[in-house]
Amino acid sequence: MAMYQQQPRRAIDAKRHYASDPSQSNYPHRLNFYINPPTVEVTLDQFEQWAIDRLRILGEIESCLHRNKSPPEVAAAIGPLLDKFLPLSANSSKSTKIQEERRKDHYSHFILRLAFARSEDLRRRFSRAESILFKLRFTGDDTRERQMFMESLDFDWEAVPEDEKRAMKDSLSAATGMKSLDGESFFKVDWERVHDLVEQRRVLLRAGKAYVPVSLQVSLVLAEFIARLDKSLELTARALPRLDEDDRLIPILNHLALGFTAPEYNSSTTPTTLNGTSLTAASIDGLVQHFPMCMRHLHTSLRRDKHLKHFGRLQYNLFIKGIGLSVEEALVFWRTSFSLITDETFQKQYRYNVRHAYGLEGTRRNYKPLSCQQILTERSPHSSEAHGCPYRHFSVDNLIASLGTTGVSDRDVLKGVRADVEGQKFHIACNRVFEHVHARELKREKENESGSARLQETIIHPNEYFSRSFGLKNPGALEGQSVGGADPGADPMM
Amino acid sequence: MPHSSVGSLEEDTEIPDAPQSSPEESPSDAGSPLPKTEPQSDPIEPPPTARVKKEVKEERGNGKAELEALFADDDEDDDEDEDFIGDDDGADLLASEVKVVPSPGPIDVKPSSRAAEPEVMFTFYQRLFPFRYLFQWLNHSPIPTNDFGHREFAFTLQSEAYMRYQSFPTFETLRKDILRLNPSRFEIGPVYTANPRDRKMLSKAAFRPLAKELVFDIDLTDYDEVRTCCDKANICIKCWQFITVAIRILDTALRDDLGFKHILWVYSGRRGAHAWVCDKRARVMDDSKRRAVASYLEVVKGGSQAGKKVNVKRPLHPHLVRSLDILRERFEPDILRDQNPWRDIKAAERLLTLLPDRALNDALRKKWESDDNRASVSKWADIDRLASSGASENLNTALLRECKQDVVLEYMYPRLDVEVSKHLNHLLKSPFCVHPGTEDFDPMAVPTVTELLTEIDVWEKENGNSGRVHDYEKTSLKPYVDLFRTFVNGLVDEETKIKRERDGDEKGNSMEL
Numbered sequence A: 001m002a003m004y005q006q007q008p009r010r011a012i013d014a015k016r017h018y019a020s021d022p023s024q025s026n027y028p029h030r031l032n033f034y035i036n037p038p039t040v041e042v043t044l045d046q047f048e049q050w051a052i053d054r055l056r057i058l059g060e061i062e063s064c065l066h067r068n069k070s071p072p073e074v075a076a077a078i079g080p081l082l083d084k085f086l087p088l089s090a091n092s093s094k095s096t097k098i099q100e101e102r103r104k105d106h107y108s109h110f111i112l113r114l115a116f117a118r119s120e121d122l123r124r125r126f127s128r129a130e131s132i133l134f135k136l137r138f139t140g141d142d143t144r145e146r147q148m149f150m151e152s153l154d155f156d157w158e159a160v161p162e163d164e165k166r167a168m169k170d171s172l173s174a175a176t177g178m179k180s181l182d183g184e185s186f187f188k189v190d191w192e193r194v195h196d197l198v199e200q201r202r203v204l205l206r207a208g209k210a211y212v213p214v215s216l217q218v219s220l221v222l223a224e225f226i227a228r229l230d231k232s233l234e235l236t237a238r239a240l241p242r243l244d245e246d247d248r249l250i251p252i253l254n255h256l257a258l259g260f261t262a263p264e265y266n267s268s269t270t271p272t273t274l275n276g277t278s279l280t281a282a283s284i285d286g287l288v289q290h291f292p293m294c295m296r297h298l299h300t301s302l303r304r305d306k307h308l309k310h311f312g313r314l315q316y317n318l319f320i321k322g323i324g325l326s327v328e329e330a331l332v333f334w335r336t337s338f339s340l341i342t343d344e345t346f347q348k349q350y351r352y353n354v355r356h357a358y359g360l361e362g363t364r365r366n367y368k369p370l371s372c373q374q375i376l377t378e379r380s381p382h383s384s385e386a387h388g389c390p391y392r393h394f395s396v397d398n399l400i401a402s403l404g405t406t407g408v409s410d411r412d413v414l415k416g417v418r419a420d421v422e423g424q425k426f427h428i429a430c431n432r433v434f435e436h437v438h439a440r441e442l443k444r445e446k447e448n449e450s451g452s453a454r455l456q457e458t459i460i461h462p463n464e465y466f467s468r469s470f471g472l473k474n475p476g477a478l479e480g481q482s483v484g485g486a487d488p489g490a491d492p493m494m
Numbered sequence B: 001m002p003h004s005s006v007g008s009l010e011e012d013t014e015i016p017d018a019p020q021s022s023p024e025e026s027p028s029d030a031g032s033p034l035p036k037t038e039p040q041s042d043p044i045e046p047p048p049t050a051r052v053k054k055e056v057k058e059e060r061g062n063g064k065a066e067l068e069a070l071f072a073d074d075d076e077d078d079d080e081d082e083d084f085i086g087d088d089d090g091a092d093l094l095a096s097e098v099k100v101v102p103s104p105g106p107i108d109v110k111p112s113s114r115a116a117e118p119e120v121m122f123t124f125y126q127r128l129f130p131f132r133y134l135f136q137w138l139n140h141s142p143i144p145t146n147d148f149g150h151r152e153f154a155f156t157l158q159s160e161a162y163m164r165y166q167s168f169p170t171f172e173t174l175r176k177d178i179l180r181l182n183p184s185r186f187e188i189g190p191v192y193t194a195n196p197r198d199r200k201m202l203s204k205a206a207f208r209p210l211a212k213e214l215v216f217d218i219d220l221t222d223y224d225e226v227r228t229c230c231d232k233a234n235i236c237i238k239c240w241q242f243i244t245v246a247i248r249i250l251d252t253a254l255r256d257d258l259g260f261k262h263i264l265w266v267y268s269g270r271r272g273a274h275a276w277v278c279d280k281r282a283r284v285m286d287d288s289k290r291r292a293v294a295s296y297l298e299v300v301k302g303g304s305q306a307g308k309k310v311n312v313k314r315p316l317h318p319h320l321v322r323s324l325d326i327l328r329e330r331f332e333p334d335i336l337r338d339q340n341p342w343r344d345i346k347a348a349e350r351l352l353t354l355l356p357d358r359a360l361n362d363a364l365r366k367k368w369e370s371d372d373n374r375a376s377v378s379k380w381a382d383i384d385r386l387a388s389s390g391a392s393e394n395l396n397t398a399l400l401r402e403c404k405q406d407v408v409l410e411y412m413y414p415r416l417d418v419e420v421s422k423h424l425n426h427l428l429k430s431p432f433c434v435h436p437g438t439e440d441f442d443p444m445a446v447p448t449v450t451e452l453l454t455e456i457d458v459w460e461k462e463n464g465n466s467g468r469v470h471d472y473e474k475t476s477l478k479p480y481v482d483l484f485r486t487f488v489n490g491l492v493d494e495e496t497k498i499k500r501e502r503d504g505d506e507k508g509n510s511m512e513l
């Protein structure tokens, strides 16, 4: 409870404390079981910001669960958010931010624990989301670093002695499906601790014990993680009423607890005008150079086929709405684009949908442009459909060919894209292309701003891609945003 | 541990057959008037879509009953709803610990005559129902605890009205209410964090299920596609063998694999069996662990359109290897001979769909078409015979063997209603008359409650009514109640031991009243 009682009574220069307590600055492992609460004080701003950043992740995980996403889909959805809000680099990365990242991870976990311990329901949800986050990181961790982390935890798992293992050899290999047990060691634990493995009949059970091979230890670790977290949450809950909290914290904690819902990309920063000029249907072709691959592909398909299927229209319409096209101009855009059909057909079949997306029909909901996560995980395109994410839904060869037509032909970049896509890191591939295409502007921006944090951010929304791209090529052109410094030499729009 | 006025378990265990004078079984109650509930002389069948049940909230004292529609939780009672339809399996329940007990004949306490039902039920509750052992079973201690007091009971009245969230501090209060309401059946739910009667005053977080036995339901209606002797609610000694072997397989896995010891097998009514796994370790399992056990044990999956219903990975998990060993013993007598499922050629096509080799299938089909109604046992043997005679050039014998294993599993492996097992808050019909037999149990030969009551009269004519002998002991119910008592004593002994150990750790934890 130390951290809670010592929570920031006043804003304190974090760096000073950071340096004054080297033990707290030492996080040898990327992964954390969150056993010891932090003891070093942080500023009120950090306190809140870190908690909010973690909350975004947990909220998104919960939203994935609500939509019954599979573990790989959850990983695809959470990956970009983690890179953006809560990165954790491996020791092998040699990143200079390792300790800072781990500290933020550590603190934010404990702050949210405090916020979410207050009710049974919140505790349950918190524990669920945190355990999924932990599993995601655990499975993605470097094998050797993971092993070191495991050893640091000192679990009380009972090792199965070699002679017992030999005696049960046949049953053990039948249960695990392993042909050879040479070099595989087993733990013996109450089966409840690995109920997920029991559920899939992947371990041998004898007299209430499960025989778990080391290679399946993630289940054990996760069960341990959840058990400890649940217990700690109970303890925190019981201690809550007695906590000597700084009264400035209570509203923050309450607010955090309320905010445990899936965040959406805030597209309100997207400009409705560019360079002070209203967008028209005719502007779109000239802006395509700033579109991410998914929208480029939709645009090219639309121009080629004079048509887009339903989900393609949906994805693209919301995108151009997001970049600032008015509903009137959108109707013009779609009408002229669908040049093979009659006015009557358009009025009957398509007008309603365009207006609907603008919140002018039906439920009148103001739909937000789709995020990368939505595009990646919802409604995979069938043949002859053009929506989706090219990095995910194209074959690698088609993807490389398409990148070539947009002028991306640098061998190293393409090699990187291949590797990203094979590793299911679609957003990384997209960001890699973005960085390549905007290399010159990014360098200039960096020089101007001496390395502001936003340069590190990973793009996780097509409209963000557009506004970043447009902003970089046209510094100062976006209203409502302070992209770049005033640069008198900026290119005029388009 | 101090004795309470309830009476102590130690007395029972020390003098197993000593006459007891617990109030619920006193013969002096024999002449009590019937309950107020009007018997329905000609019960109306409830509509088949009885998804919405009526919950009757009884205000104690003023007798005012308020009806409100209660949407059945979707994890509750799917099977029980069927029971509302047409099937009259009223009270019943036969219990035994599979391995321990030899098998006398079973008991069906369902009244034989519908018109007499409420009266007969009332007399049964009054004179024969082992309330005291039921209490000890659920309470895990001779002295009333929250294990009993916070336990939900649900009553189905003769009118089919359904009352949930009933709870009772002692077995006397339970008995009193059951005699007052004379339910046609009652169910047992979980122990909650608070008294179920107080739930309206409590937040969701403060009122939630805490513990319940792990339960299993095997019902012969789930075997309709593999049994030929009967269908729907009908059963006979032949198809009862499905239940017998299912109990063997599940009981073995629950004990040898999962480590449970206190497993009560109960005749569920007309069509199957319930298991109540009562170990503390089982009772405290949350839904994810219950789901894990259910999936571990579930092998036959999928509805009528599912095609092949057994899809297990190779090598077979040791649980399946052992289960196949058990099934193989019974496959020929129970399936091939008694059920003879592939006798006509159309039915035999179903077997062929489960086999892997087209050329072999063609050869089998040819042979069977020329021999009308060739017995299943011969057809089964034909598979290996034709396979080894080279009926198919490219036969994958390992695959054929696996497919034959799958056939055995599909036809005989226990078919579980897993939804019953997966949820902590699922209610299950209470056991109440106890039967041991699994091996030689013949559910058709069960005496009725009316017969049991006649047995009391006969006994009393011969021996006089001394008042020192329980009514159940005068009937063929005696071995089952004794069995239940032995089971309960074993459970309570272990719980007492656990509690003592724990109390040794943290002194001052009050178990006392």
Ligand SMILES: [Zn+2]
Binding pocket: B227, B229, B230, B234, B235, B236, B237, B238, B239, B240
């Ligand atoms: Zn039958």
